[in-house]
Amino acid sequence: MRMLLFILLVSFATITDSLGQSIETNGAILLGTNITLGNQNVLFNVSLKGFGTLNYGDASIETGATLYLNQIFKRHTLKTRGVGGGYELFALGGVGKNNNLLGASIFQNSSSLLFDSRESGGFKGLGFGFQRELLTKALSAYTSRRGSVIVRYSERDYSIQMVFRNDLKLGNIFNGQATDYGATGSLYISYSTITSNQSAYLAGIGLDLFTPKPNFSRTPTNTLNSDDGRKNVWFIEPSQKHLFYTNLYGYATYQDEFYSVSGSLGVNSQKLGAYIQNTLHDNFGLNPRFPWDVAAPDKLFYEVRTSGSIQLD
Amino acid sequence: MRFIIHTILIGFTILLLFSCNTYKTYYNDTITQISNEENSKDILRLDLSESQDVIYNIDGLKNLRMLNVSTRGDINLDSLFLKLPNPKELRVLILDSMHLDNLPSTINRFTRLKQLSLNNNPDLKLEVVIHKIKDLSIEFLNFQHNEISEIPENIEGLTYLKDLNLSNNNLDGFNHFEYVSSIKHLSSLWLTDNKLSEFPTSLGSLQQLRNLYIEHNNLIDIPEDITGMKKVWVIHAGHNLFTELPANFGKMKSLILLHINNCQISSIPEVYSKKRSYSMLGLIIDNNKLSVNEKKFCRKSFGHFFVLSF
Numbered sequence: 001m002r003m004l005l006f007i008l009l010v011s012f013a014t015i016t017d018s019l020g021q022s023i024e025t026n027g028a029i030l031l032g033t034n035i036t037l038g039n040q041n042v043l044f045n046v047s048l049k050g051f052g053t054l055n056y057g058d059a060s061i062e063t064g065a066t067l068y069l070n071q072i073f074k075r076h077t078l079k080t081r082g083v084g085g086g087y088e089l090f091a092l093g094g095v096g097k098n099n100n101l102l103g104a105s106i107f108q109n110s111s112s113l114l115f116d117s118r119e120s121g122g123f124k125g126l127g128f129g130f131q132r133e134l135l136t137k138a139l140s141a142y143t144s145r146r147g148s149v150i151v152r153y154s155e156r157d158y159s160i161q162m163v164f165r166n167d168l169k170l171g172n173i174f175n176g177q178a179t180d181y182g183a184t185g186s187l188y189i190s191y192s193t194i195t196s197n198q199s200a201y202l203a204g205i206g207l208d209l210f211t212p213k214p215n216f217s218r219t220p221t222n223t224l225n226s227d228d229g230r231k232n233v234w235f236i237e238p239s240q241k242h243l244f245y246t247n248l249y250g251y252a253t254y255q256d257e258f259y260s261v262s263g264s265l266g267v268n269s270q271k272l273g274a275y276i277q278n279t280l281h282d283n284f285g286l287n288p289r290f291p292w293d294v295a296a297p298d299k300l301f302y303e304v305r306t307s308g309s310i311q312l313d
Numbered sequence: 314m315r316f317i318i319h320t321i322l323i324g325f326t327i328l329l330l331f332s333c334n335t336y337k338t339y340y341n342d343t344i345t346q347i348s349n350e351e352n353s354k355d356i357l358r359l360d361l362s363e364s365q366d367v368i369y370n371i372d373g374l375k376n377l378r379m380l381n382v383s384t385r386g387d388i389n390l391d392s393l394f395l396k397l398p399n400p401k402e403l404r405v406l407i408l409d410s411m412h413l414d415n416l417p418s419t420i421n422r423f424t425r426l427k428q429l430s431l432n433n434n435p436d437l438k439l440e441v442v443i444h445k446i447k448d449l450s451i452e453f454l455n456f457q458h459n460e461i462s463e464i465p466e467n468i469e470g471l472t473y474l475k476d477l478n479l480s481n482n483n484l485d486g487f488n489h490f491e492y493v494s495s496i497k498h499l500s501s502l503w504l505t506d507n508k509l510s511e512f513p514t515s516l517g518s519l520q521q522l523r524n525l526y527i528e529h530n531n532l533i534d535i536p537e538d539i540t541g542m543k544k545v546w547v548i549h550a551g552h553n554l555f556t557e558l559p560a561n562f563g564k565m566k567s568l569i570l571l572h573i574n575n576c577q578i579s580s581i582p583e584v585y586s587k588k589r590s591y592s593m594l595g596l597i598i599d600n601n602k603l604s605v606n607e608k609k610f611c612r613k614s615f616g617h618f619f620v621l622s623f
Contacts (some may be wrong), residue, residue: 169619180620216599216622217574219505219528219552227339228379228405230453230476231431234548271340278335285569286595286620287524287547294340299411 008058023202026099027052029312030114038264038303040245050103051114060098060123064297075139076183077245079166083087083134092150094125102159105192105202108148111305113255116313117197121154130175131165132241133183141213142153149177158193181213185276190251198257206264208247209273211290212240220288221259225274232288246273247301255309262305269298338404338595347371361385364406375399383409383432392418401425409433409455416445423449430455440465446470457481457503464488469495480505480526491515505529505549517541528572530550535559543567551575551597558598560584563591569593570620577602585614595620 029050036043047068054061070084090106099119108131109292144167152161165186167176189203214220214234222233236243249266274292281289325388340401343358346366353373362383373397377421390408397403400422408416409432420426426449431437437459443465461482469492470528477493490513491504501524502516509530516525517538524547543566550562551574561569563584571593578601584590596611596619603611610621615621 169617176619179622216572216597217551220549221505228337228381228407228428229432229478230428231453271336274340277333284569295342 012176013169019030022056023096024055024099025052026101026116026119027313028101028104028114028116030104030112031312032112032307032309033261034109034111034262034305034307036111036303036305038193038301039166039220040077040247041073041075041303044071044073045069045109047109047112049104049107049112049114051101053098053101053103055098056097058095058097059093060096060125060240061091061093062098062103062123062125062127063089063109064129064257065089066109068109072136073137075135076142076243077096078138078243080138082139084133084135084139086131086133088129088131090127090129090148090150092125092127092152094123094127094152096121096123096125096154098123098125098153098154100154100157100159100194102154102157102192102200103152103161105159106152106161106163108163108165108188110185111253112260112307112309113192113200113202113253114311115192115194115255117157117194117200120156121159122156123152123154123159125152126150127152128173144179144182145176146183146186147173158191160191161189163188179213181211181290183208183210185209190219200255202253202255203250204252205247205250206247206266207221207276208245209277210243210245211273211277212236212243214288214290222291224291225278225289225294228263231282233291236291244270244273244290245301246270248272258304258308258310260307262307262311264301264303266303267298268302270294270296271298334404343379343381347374353504360407362409371396372398376402377476378402379405379407381407381409383407383411383430386412391419394419394422397422404428406430412436414438416442418445420445421448426451426492428453429454429458432456433458435460439463440467443467443471449473452476454478458558462488464490464492466492468492472497474499476501476503478503482507485509486511486513488513491518494518497521500524502526502574507591512536512539514538520544521549535561537564540564542567546570548572556580557582558585566592568593570597572597574599574601579603579607580606581614586610588614588617594618596623597621598623 003132032047034045049066051064066088072084074080100121101114104114127150132145135143146165146167148165150163167184169176189201189208192202194200218235220232220234222235226233245268247266247268249264251264253262270292271294274294278289279288316423338493341357343360344356345360346364347370354375358379360381362381401424403423405428407430413434414436429451445571447470451474455478457478458481462481474496475498484507494515503526505526506529507547510516512535514536518541520543522542522545525545527548529552546569550571553575555578557580558578560582574597596615599622
């Protein structure tokens with residue numbers, strides 16, 4: 001798929017160049033560090049993000065890539081120390097005059113924003129991507145790759161984006177790791193806008209599901225989340241039992257020239273996770289279910305992040 | 314298309330969450346005793362199986378959706394069923410381990426009952442019980458641990474039945490499974506932990522079945538008749554005596570996910586080397602006897618699966 005995108009990009013550039021048409025490009029790199037403090041994650045992060053657009057007439061392509069390292073103190077609710085990392089790649093095709101770089105809001109780590117206030121937006125596009133997070137020690141089993149499908153709508157100085165991530169594997173386009181545990185499904189809908197030469201905002205809602213690894217060798221007769229015995233449910237190793245969460249939350253980021261602040265606030269609901277995942281597992285041949293504690297009360301989910309960053313145009 | 318459907322469903326299900334039947338029936342707190350102070354009309358789920366209390370003060374249980382009185386042999390079911398103030402609300406009734414041989418006729422008050430569990434009542438007269446519930450709209454019947462060795466003919470008259478659990482019984486494959494095959498809307502069938510040494514060929518005519526559970530039996534092969542189950546998505550066939558991944562699973566038209574862990578499988582037949590010749594997209598084949606070469610074959614042939622574990 002990546003090779004195909006590269007070939008398409010080169011072909012596009014070659015054809016348009018031979019026709020004597022002008023190609024407009026824009027791009028930037030963002031170097032950043034951030035500290036995340038929350039009740040599920042405590043991290044120190046160093047990242048490198050790159051994002052670029054290419055326009056020809058009303059046609060537009062954009063692509064982004066990020067590479068990061070995490071010093072982990074707590075991740076996915078589990079206290080553990082170690083160095084992790086990961087990467088993310090995505091590409092979209094669409095129509096519009098697309099130069100303000102707000103498409104970079106698609107990155108999962110949106111605690112620092114990349115933008116170009118000198119240019120305007122205008123993009124309607126669809127694309128795909130994938131990401132991989134590498135974890136260590138007690139969480140190493142949850143190293144996973146997820147595919148993404150992305151829809152973005154942008155006008156002048158704002159952008160609305162919807163990103164769905166899942167660990168499903170569907171050919172080469174949706175390239176998840178196909179484990180069906182760990183960070184499985186996520187949905188983000190966000191709005192980002194450039195407010196001045198040096199500042200931008202982002203606000204959105206997010207949904208993240210995380211499930212522990214089931215014990216595949218045990219017959220799935222767990223009674224938890226079984227609809228009173230009607231559905232088959234996996235057992236989980238006792239040490240992993242608490243690794244369930246479903247966060248439904250709002251999040252926001254303010255980006256200034258060299259720093260940003262970001263926060264997330266919402267609920268961690270086992271009932272919600274059960275309902276969403278049960279619907280998918282019951283109706284799409286993914287049974288058994290996972291043993292969500294459907295009687296557990298909802299918990300608060302919160303996170304604050306501060307970042308320092310340098311944008312290189 | 315699958316991920317687009319998932320996206321739409323996630324959004325849709327969030328909107329529905331707080332008003333859906335599932336939430337009311339299964340996700341509410343399960344109360345384990347009725348105190349006098351309790352506002353009993355708020356109780357949706359009542360589990361008295363661990364309680365020693367005499368059951369009184371049930372007049373207020375107007376919204377009860379789940380009742381579990383398992384192990385409570387001291388309870389007069391006829392009287393209890395009569396006293397429940399709003400029997401039409403009840404969706405789930407659990408009567409496990411009660412030494413029952415029959416059900417009271419008052420069970421017919423629960424006209425919207427969806428689930429009935431009668432686990433571990435080995436003296437149960439199956440034919441008589443089925444006759445009593447035949448007019449109810451029961452979707453799930455749980456008959457585990459009942460020492461069943463014959464399937465009664467009248468089971469085919471349970472036209473609302475979608476899920477039937479016959480696990481942990483004495484079924485050996487020659488027990489009139491044709492009656493089960495005649496249940497019109499059967500979607501899930503559990504035959505886990507029985508004495509099946511041969512797969513009942515008459516089950517092949519269950520064309521509408523989606524989930525089949527045949528773990529913990531003595532199966533060594535799967536006959537071609539299973540390909541008659543044209544809509545099966547998921548099969549759990551672990552803890553059997555297969556020495557080869559049964560080729561006939563590969564011939565099933567709709568099979569998505571196969572669980573076949575903890576068997577003696579040491580080889581994968583050729584039919585699985587051609588991706589387009591089978592519909593399967595997920596395989597859990599842990600704890601078998603696959604050699605290094607067979608595992609390589611799995612990685613190569615099944616690398617495109619959305620779930621793969623071995």
